[in-house]
Amino acid sequence: MSKLFVVGTGPGDLALVAPKAMHAIKASSDLVAYGLYLDLLGEICDGKNHHDLPLGEEIGRARLALDLAASGKTTALISSGDIGIYAMATLVFELLDRQLSGEEQHPEWLGVEIEVVPGISAMQAGASRVGALLGHDFCTVSLSDLLTPWETIIKRVDAAGQGDFVISFYNPVSKKRDWQLNAARDVLLKYRPASTPVLIGRQLTREDERITITTLGQLDGKDVDMFTMVSVGNSESRHIVNGQKEWVYTPRGYQKKL
Template sequence: MKKLFLIGMGPGDEQLVTPKAKQAISISTDLVAYGLYLDLLGNQVNEKTLHDLPLGEEIGRARLALDLASKDKTVALISSGDIGIYAMATLVFELLDLQLQGKENHPEWLNVEIEVIPGISAMQAGSSYVGAMLGHDFCTISLSNLLTPWETIQKRIEKAGEADFVISFYNPVSKKRDWQLNTARDILLKSRPASTPVILGRQLTREDQSVKFITLGELDAKDVDMFTLVSVGNSESKHIKNGDKDWVYTPRGYSKKL
């Protein structure tokens, strides 16, 4: 069976892996992923052939998955969150596109049946934990300029700020890259108040999860690492308290009807 599942396993909690993803994993012979994701799947990986490629080997991971599937394996290529959001699905289709253009020499890849199975993204997990931060129009922006020029990223931040989107920043910092987040903060402060709610969600839904409630004016890259999702509210997002519980929500305009 020349079958390749592209699976989003969700943010980390095994209970948030969808039934469809679990079924695809159960019938796969080979699982290809970053090792941490395989660990998070627990017993679901038992009796499977595991192919653990480290961070930075994304191209190798995609090639390996296509190669295995083209050899009559049933393969699951697994990413955290949704595999179609800043993840491996786009790389697989880019490789197939190159093959169709004659820029790759793997015609066997084109005989592989591919099924994409979505997962719950980190921004959804973060929003649900704090209430309903994504209750109105929102966007996501990756701050990694490894593959995208900073000038392009900066323009997107500026336009998203002007349009008053709730913004979830992926890849906010890394060991070699720590200045982009503060620059993004300064850009957004031109279009929304310093009191705008911000959540820092680290290792969302996992055992060592932490969520902090701060404001845009307080946002600082030193408080963030590569495992943190940074979500910035729009000019109408509200941080409310009920006893010892904090909530953040973004209204859609129902107040006019209440």
């Protein structure tokens, strides 16, 4: 049977690529990805057929991966982080759904065996860099309104604020979107203190990684770019300092048992 691996390769550090993801890539003859993701993987991609489509061509990547697999080539569709979180896996299944409903004319896709291989997400990598920020209930929200109306996004931010979730913002800022993060910050300030710790993680686990710990009151979109993830603690999250080392954690409620 034709095979398509849908693979998440983690935040960037090769040591954080899961063994199962490595196996899937090694087993594939053809790799479909944004070129940077293949560059980060290095030698493991040598000897493979590379199909590098630029940012903005996500639908094309998913179609190509299905076509290659349906033609009999063992194929890996690759994204950084977890490919099921704001990434390519959903497009593969959306296209299959459209085929089943008659909106696509690619019956050969339905013969492809699909295996989704998860990866470590940016929010997990960021939380690990500063301690245990995701120690209690949390959620994620993408601030990109390219595919989701802003009214829906800010409604979700408000609900997360009311629920006192730790919240990780993906796609917080881009060249064309420079105001949404500050708008989300202002919503959260209605529900939690300005002193709430915030993690700003840029290029997480990569050579030029930069970690900043700030507060919700000081959070400003001008300090963030499209390579950055922002995680905001809940009302109980703690920022502690031990000499030159800083940690952020969110208590789970063990205080009563200590």
